[in-house]
Amino acid sequence: MAVKDKSDAGKSTKGVSRRSLLKAGAAVAGAAIGTDAVTGFPTIWAQEIKDIELRHVGVSYSVVKAIGDQAAKDLGFKVTMQNLDTSAAINRFITQPNSVDIADLEGWQAKLAAKRGVIQGISAKKIKEFDNFLPIFTKGELDGHKIPRQGISPYEALYIEKPDSTDLHDGVTEWLTNVPQVYNADSIGYRPDLVGHTVTQWKDLIDPKFKGKAAILDVPAIGIMDAALCFESAGLIKYGNKGNMTKKEIDFTCDKLIELKKAGQFRATWTTFDQSVQLMAAGEVVIQSMWSPAVAAVRVKQVPCVYAPVNFKDGKEGYRGWCNGMGLMKHLTGKKLDAAYEYMNWYMSGWQGAFVSRYGYYSPVPSTAKKFMTPAEYTFWYEGKPAPEPVTDPYGVPMEAAGTVRDGGSFVERVTNISCWNTLMDESAYMNKRWNDFKVA
Amino acid sequence: MRVSRSTISWLYVSPLMFVLIPFFVLPILVVLVASVFETDGFGGLIPTFTLANYATVLTSGLTFNLYLATVKFTVLTWFFTLLLGFFVAYFLVFHVRNPLLAIGLFLICTVPFWTSNIIRMISWIPLLGKEGLINSALLRIGLIREPLEFLLYSGFAVVVAYVHQLTIFMIVPIFNSMARIDKRVVEAAIDAGASRFDIMRLIIVPLSKSGIALGSIFVASIVMGDFFVTKVMSGGGSASVVSAFYEDISVLQYPGAAASAIVLTVVLLAMVALILRTVDIRKEITR
CATH class of the missing domain: 3.40.190.10 (Periplasmic binding protein-like II)
Structure with a gap:
């Protein structure tokens, strides 16, 4: 090792x-x-x-x-x-x-x-x-920047009053x-050679241009947040709290997903890390919600893949943190x-x-x-600067050539652009039912 | 010492009871009890008696759609496994003259079972994908210009995987009941001038009924109770009754999931009862 x-x-x-x-x-x-x-x-x-x-x-x-x-x-x-x-x-x-x-x-x-x-x-x-x-x-902030609390932020879930x-x-x-x-900020992975432009907005995932070539995460509690980020990005809706939607917001989101599914937008949905890698590496999809190491795993297979930096713009976008x-x-x-x-x-x-x-x-x-x-390694992974020498994964397998810059920039840039956190909504039972409507549609 | 007859009967059934009571009766009772409780939303059960969970399951359009999707896969899988299973068994029993060879070929049918179900399912993916073997080959020989997308992550893929996994469940019981058919009956029919079709219709199918019924029970109950093949092969594009209540469990909605599970059990029991009503398996097997 x-x-x-x-x-x-x-x-x-x-x-x-x-x-x-x-x-x-x-x-x-x-x-x-x-x-x-x-x-x-x-x-x-x-x-x-x-x-x-x-x-x-x-x-x-x-x-x-x-x-x-x-x-x-x-x-x-x-x-x-x-x-x-x-x-x-x-x-x-x-x-x-x-x-x-x-x-x-x-x-x-x-x-x-x-x-x-x-x-x-x-x-x-x-x-x-x-x-x-x-x-x-520990305090819910970084460099004076308040970390958003849509969903359940790590800070929010950290303390209890007595043992x-x-x-x-x-x-x-x-x-x-x-x-x-361990934590990270999730966004979109895409094939730069097939998408044709730099993706910085969630709405590209639901762009009809990528009909039949897009995929979304199928873990209801967090998949719905990825969907919400897309719809917010496209200007279709403004959520009070993406991490704790009202029934009305859930209905809007799932109805929209069903509409997209019927129009053939999604090639598939995925539930595991490996499935997302497989979908991208086998050419089934060109854009999908994705985790950072999964993008790296696609690149290891010599297939170009980029992790989209979805920094805040006009009160929209942002990563989903966990x-x-x-x-x-x-x-x-x-x-x-x-x-x-x-x-x-x-x-x-x-x-x-x-x-x-x-x-x-x-x-x-x-x-x-x-x-x-x-x-x-620190320069590459945390500071977001070009790697001074080739970078390997934890098991010593070469991952990136010298000079590569990490997608999404530095650590601070990423985490300060997190807009919501993995969660379980108050209306989770209802949300689950509507998500199943989407699945069976 | 004399042992009474009823004691002996109890001793006979006890091994089965030792399996069925702890591994079937008790769990299903737990599920039954959970299905009439309320949830506090955090995975806790409130011991009351409510039929609200059943009301929700039975009145929801979602339930209808889920059963529709599941029954569709069940019927398609049943049809194709029956077709394949019947003719494979027929070939082995009536066309392979050497019984040793027939048994050998029969064993070969079980070879795919030496690998895991999951492996057999997943190995379809590189074959059926957009850049998979079939699409590449068809593109290469110029039969198609765009890859065929319906091959993978579709209902088609789900049925292919189920048929691949479950045909053996048809072959075995049908082979078994066909092997008991007295060949002289067939010869007599031929002598009496029956056509091949008549032999099939009047002799072979009726006498294979018990095998067909058993195979159908296996296939239908496996497909109805499965969610993994549907999930993976449809690329998450379809759902099944079980996948829906599995999702309920993932957000700790135990009573709702339990009610769905009970409803599914009842539906399956009804289905099996219906099959058994049409074919008296006990009589057929002991004939």
Whole structure:
């Protein structure tokens, strides 16, 4: 794996980096086996941590085996990553909470999990890097720019008042529903050779020019927001809150989708990462709502594909943001709970941040992720400048040639152009029914 | 010690009961109970008794459209699997003289089953796509100028995938019942001057009824209860009864989904009962 170990650099600048500490800890743990001599670090002890197993459950793009393996290596206990799709995941958290230790939650899932009382509050004080978190998460702003709260923003879903509160709290408290770990801004992917112009507006997705060559995301809760962005972009409607539509807005959106479907606009709809890559790479579609790493995956197949920068224009456009964080299930106590905190702190210490950055997502603590990335990688992924040298994906596969600029520009440019966040609407039952009308039409 | 006859009967049925009660009766009871509860919108169930979930399901135009779409796929799949399955079985039983060869060919029919359903479905995609093998070939030989789009992400693709997956469920029971037909009956018919068509109509089809009925039950209940093939092969362009309540579950609307599931179960039971009414399978099998 072409992951540069930057712990030496960290050591020279800050005395002892967290990673070298972890390594020392692992060594101590190793030495302690058989001798019973344990000193100092970490807070859970060598003999016992071996028997601890943390089950981290969530969607495949957020709960990644390679990350779990590295965590297990650094921390000395067992980590099992289990992947489910979004809906299976939330159903499992709620109906079988004891089969999960760390629940990987989107904002709306955190809200539901808190409501159902299956997670416990996370003490912000015990999260070592908490003060270095980007204020997008902790305060709902970035560089003085207020992050929009259409849908459920990560900030909105972050706090609860007391460790066992079931309702989200508006405003900063000491207790968290989840520790954000990975996030991004989604937009459109398109074939520059076949579309013929630079796409910067959602309305291109519903342009009759691309009849039979467009696709849209078929996860109702977020697909409808992509549709809403299109219709708003085309000037057909102005939503009060795209992330929490009224019945009337839902009706308008789904009726319009049905109309487009009947006119043959959509070649297909997709539900998984792989399907979206397949649709684009096999020439089935030329434009579709798409995730950033999926665009990269199409390019790896030597098919030109661009991730559209949909910056705000005249109060329209913008990305659909999402964020996954780690929630602690209520049944965690004692050593296992300590291990879970260790695990979350490990996540924030940089290795994982660098890993997810290499496929186009972001870390909530870029300052630590940066330590595990080469300057060239950081320049490309975060600063939006031309890559000084070829860029590889997390597994070392070449991705971009030197000189390439990341689509959508710098990190700040992207996240400050997020207009709404993944959500579950109050009218979700109704929305779902109307979405099924669209599907069966 | 003497064991009473009723004890022996119970012992005979107990293995089946040990399977059916925990894995069928109990789950369906849970679903039944959930279907008359209310939801709090956050995945919680409020234990009341309400028929509102059923009212919503049964009065919704969506339900009608979903059943229409699902029944359409079921009927088409049933028709083509029956056509293929019947003639494959017929060929194996009546045209392959060597019984060993017939059994061998029969086993070959099961070869596709050595790979997973999903693989067999997905492997159609590179074949049927816009830039797939069929379209490329047709373009190359100049039969078409534009790729045929109906091949993939369409009702056509859904039916192709279902037929590919399910024909074997027709072949096996029909083969089984045809193999029991006494060949002398056919010979006697020929001697009495019956045409091939008459033999088919008056002997083979009636005597294969139980196989056809069994195969139909398999195929229809699998298609009615499936959503994955529809979802993938129609490119999300169509929906089915199950896919709709799966979406309900994804937003934690358990009671509504449970009511839909019960309605589907009832519809399927009615369908199977109808088939069994037409063909007395028990009598046919033990004949």
